[in-house]
Amino acid sequence: MVHQPENQQSPVSDSEDLTISNAPEPPRMGPPPPPNGGLVAWLHVLGGFMLFFNTWGILNAFGVFQTYYESGAMFERSSSDISWIGSIQSFMVLLGGVFAGPVYDRGYLRHLLILGSFMIVFGHMMLSLCTQYWEIVLAQGLCVGLGAGMLFVPCVSIIPTYFSSKLGLAVGLASSGSSVGGVIYPIVLYQLLDKVGFAWSVRIMGFLALATLLIPITIMKMRFKAPKPRSLIDWTAFKDYPYLFFTGTTFIGFMGLSILIFYISYYPQEQGLTDEALSFYMVPIFNAASCFGRILPNALSDKIGPFNVVAPCSLITGILMLCLMAAHSKGAVITIAVLVGFFSGVFIAMPPVCFFPLTQDKSKLGTRIGMGFGIIALGLLAGGPIAGAILGTVKPLDWYGLWGFGGAAATLSGILYTGLRVYRSGFALIKA
Incomplete structure (x- = not known):
């Protein structure tokens, strides 16, 4: 009698084999992979471009408002007080x-887009009616700033769901909208001030914002909803020292960046280096160069790593700001404005890309980006008013102290970024 081994499986019939082969595959867990291209994906880059155009683009134009308010046409306040308007606006964005x-994680993208767009347009309409300092703080600082904050989350959150391998390029193209906005809005304001006055100039800016914000409202949609809404705080981040170090370093860098945004226009006019027209155009010149500084470094970061880009660019930004202390001619100021505009673009475009490799658990990426920008916002809030206090109110104004403070902050951030890059990857020239 032959015994069949106990561990030998019984034969499977043809019908059973057919049933097994035709069985549906188990559903794949997690979100589908990004398409990394295609019409829909690139349309979302266009939508992100328009969101950056009306968030950081409006903030980048504040240098023109700083120069106009300094003239005393509307009220008499110190440079530090005026800087609080732009600082509050920047702080509210982040x-x-x-x-x-x-x-956003709960799927209310359209609600954020509509409400944020309304507040930006409404804030500009209210700004056109303002005559007092505190009214401008409420309209331009709080209302426009908070509206832009609602739009900033879709800027940095939705594009990574459509791109992975080309994420740096996609974010760079979208974030270039902030530079284009920083070119268009100052030119619109300056060209219209003498023709239609401040009130209608600001109203036209509001109508321009409305027209361009209809694009993301129309075309942008979420590919998937987060399985669980992000929490406001990830407590494990406070034990993640590279993450904390990067956030603190970016905080310092943004202090220097805010000084560039606020005073790049007022400096040459107050020093008599340029006439009134060219001083207003310093902001568009700065932002036009920054446009390339947000696309090219981000595209390069896909090849060599984000920290190999952000460290040298921020260091060069700080050195160029220190060079402004020795810029005593029209040509020198314009040259430095172009160069510093290009290299300073990394401060806006690179942090979302850098947070990605610093977060091991990608499900917490949104929370960590939010926490990081909440801390970085304090740098924007403090930088301008501190610089204004250093500048003083008694002539000659202390421009050496102002550019020294801003340049030192940006230079220090570059050194610290370099230290973090070496800590993560050593001295070898590898992707970091």
Whole structure:
């Protein structure tokens, strides 16, 4: 009698084999992979471009408002007080994004786009009616800033769902909208001030914002909703020292960046290096160069790594700001404005890309970006008013102290970025 081994499986019939082969595959867990291209994906880059155009683009134009308010045409205040308007506006963009993050994760993208767009347009319409300092703080600082904060989250959150291998290029193209906005809005304001006055100039800016914001409202949609809405705080981040180090370094860098945004226009006019027209155009010149500084370095970061880009660019930005202390001619100021505009673009475009490799658990990426920008926002809030206090109110104004402070902050951030890059990857020239 032959015994069949116990571990030998019984034969499977043809019908059973057919049933097994035709069985549906188990559903794949997690979101589908990004398409990394195609019409829909690139349309979302266009939508992101328009969101950056009306968030950081408006913020980058504040240098023109700083110069106009310094003239005393509307009120008499110190440079530090005027800087508070732009600082509050910048602070609300990043802080508002922290609280808008969980709303976005719950699938309310369209609600954020509509409400944020309304507040930006409404804030400009209210600004056109303002005559007092505190009214401008509320309209331009709080209302426009908070509206931009609601739009900033879709800027940095939705594009990574459509791109992975080309993420740096896609974010760079979208973030270039902030530079283009920083070119268009100052020119519109300056060209219209003498023709239709401040009130209608600001109203036209509001109508321009409305027209361009209809594009993302129309075309942008979420590919998938987060399985679980992000929390406001990831407590494990406080034990992640590279993450904390990068956030603190970017905080310092943004202090220097805010000084560039606020005073690049007022400096040559107050020093008599340029006439009034050219001083207003310093902001568009700065932002036009910054446009290339947000696309090219980001595209390069896909090849060599984000920290190999952000470290040298921020260091060069700081050195160029220190060079402004020795810029005593029209040509020198314009040259430095072009160069510093290009290299400073990394401060806006690179942090979202850098947070990605610093976050091991990608499900916490949104929370960590929100936390990081909430801390970085304090640098924007403090930088301008501190610089204004250094500048003083008694002539001659302390421009050496102002550019020294801003340049030192940006240079220090470059050194610290370099240290973080070496800590993560050593001295070898590898992707970091």
